[in-house]
Amino acid sequence: MLNTHSRNPLFKFAVLSISLVAMIAPAVATTIPAIMAALPDLSPSSIGLLMSVPSLAILLFVFLAPFVIKILGNKKTVMLGLIITLVCGILPFFTENFTVILASRFGLGCGIGLFNSLAYSLIMINFEGDERNQMLGFQGAFSSVGSMFGSLAVGWLLNLNWHASFMIYLIALIPIIAFGTFGPKDKVVDEVEKVNLPKEKAIIQPVVYFYALEIFFIFATWMTIVFQLATLYMERGIGTASQASFVLALNTLAGFLAGLIYGKIRSVLGNYTGIIALIFGGLILVGLGTVTSFLATVFLAITAGFLFSFINPFIFGEVAAVSSPASQNTASTILLIGINLGVFLNPYLIAFIGKVTGSTAINVSMLVCGGLLLVLGLINVLVIKSKKGKGSVKYDY
Template sequence: MSKNNPLFKFAILSISLICMVAPAVSATVPDILSVFPNRSAGSIELLMSVPNFGIFLFVFIAPMITRKIGDKTTVLLGLTIALLAGVTPAFTTNYTLLLISRFLLGCGIGLFNALAYSLITKYYSGEERNRLLGYQGALTALGSTIFSLIAGWLLQFNWHLSYLVYFIAIIPIILFGFIVPNGQQDLEENASDKKVTIERAVIFYSVYLFFVYAFFMTAIFKLASLFIEMGIGTPAQASLSLAILTACGFFSGIVFGKVKQGLKSFTGPVAVACLGVSLVSLSLANHLVLVTVLVIAIGFFQGLINPTVFSEVAEVSNAASQNIASTCLLVGINLGVFLNPTIISGFSKLAGITTTSTTFLLSGALLIISAVIYQLFIQAQNKKVKKVMEQ
């Protein structure tokens, strides 16, 4: 099947539906606590966080596995592990099995996480690549939203049933398995004479995403605390706002191609700057309607960042290096998310910050500074390219 066939494109994009589904069953924690009254809340909450460790670990390992067994087999292996491990808690109340299965869910997702991006950058270029990277982000957000909604609906019957939501992984397994070819001879021929390298720009973007996510995740982790501190609303309303924030990533992904086409190299700096301004404004907001508008803005602008950076990295990486480049970016993102509390706490102590609202102000200001650094880097890159062309 031609790579330009819409069904082929959807088959590649379909694996993105599973990339961010590990937390979808977080609402089952209270019910699981009642099943294990002798275990601490922390040990039960570990069931929700341990997939992230599996993802982080296998994002590192995946490129080596991919070189041995190929892109398609790696994706199908990862999806199958995610499916089987994901549904296991539906059939057991053994804590050890629950913990192992949740860890393996993360391992499965980690196997194909980078390929969700690199397959697009391998097969497509230019505006088509930008458009599909936007759709990739949109489907990731959509998958997270759909999984959470279905898991929440099943939870009203039984917490075990919530984990049946992972059966949805059958959809990308079928699509990818039947439509994407076994061999990638055309891609391999193009990449055979090229060495796998990590460009300096890839290192910059990986470190950059680390800090951007370390600052941005304040909006996710501390929104409920901000609601309570400022008397904006209840934790339940904060939870709804977070769902809106995630959903907005779908819309920014859909329009990313057009935004990139219009703003060109300014897309990334503008998105990060607007994200920073939104966080600063949120720290000053005192009405639920205004907060909702700002949450929508945060979700939209954050949804533009990943496809922008992955697109720009694809332009500086050769065909043989696309997967390792995507892996580096994902490592930066996951580390930033994981270390957000530590980094923000450190900055807060230096600045003498003690309130949640001021923490939002600090995070927003750091993002605005990050946007300036982003723009300076792009200008330096453009000057370098211009100098090479003149020679």
């Protein structure tokens, strides 16, 4: 049964507001040079650890979140995660102790990991049909807004000092207030009902594991654009690292705009939305590995940001359609494990491609990654044909 407040704009904003901080952990990466200058006794690898350790914590707590949710419920888990994110996020503002800062960065990832899956599953549980697709698109848009805000605010706050940059995590106050006030409440069941009420098992459909594997490969390949665009510019001699940062900001803006219209795109293209995004995404990566013009790379990177924002809502929507209410959190967790592993392993994939091809040039890696996405697009065509032939389980809420 859908939440009766699902069409309330404040309820929708409360659910979406969680995503404002879901992707904001790496936003302070540009503070690395300033921190190195302020703490010269620390090695560059130690400073770099401050930026990578949240990803490790997010991955760990994505695993643990379902157990916390069983104990606390959805709402309390979200609120706990947001409060941890806020406190640990701003802690480096008050100290230069490296151990404390490192612990706070790990804590930031723990907080985000607690509510990460709920940013999706709460949409799956409380909305259905076109409204769910629209909300999943908005979820991506809110993530992009948070990411853009973080990048822009850090750039401005760095003019004060590197400590001030960590105050960007005050943005967590928005979902703390919004979700705490208007977010969905967990159903209260008294002791008598608990005894008589049969427990619904969280049964995960096999197709969920297929999509988790697929989204792992998608992020492992597609993140090459984010991580390696600056290197590509310098290798080709067509731009600078700062220009690459600006292009990636445009990439994020395109993703925000795509998220706003995803619901309409999904209603027109249907099950082929993901296939089109994958195939054209693969062609874009091949293009980036081929072109030698700065303007051409700008166009391709912006188009990539637009198309990539269709992937998450499409896959999460497909999984929601075949998952029962009891299995939504677990299904979301499985997908998020695939995403975080893909992001984490992207550098290793690039290194592996270099060994296999005998070339460490980034354009070669982009060509190979583009080819992998094209293959995934073709596999999805076969999956859709199979689903049409066999049918699929659908759940009404």
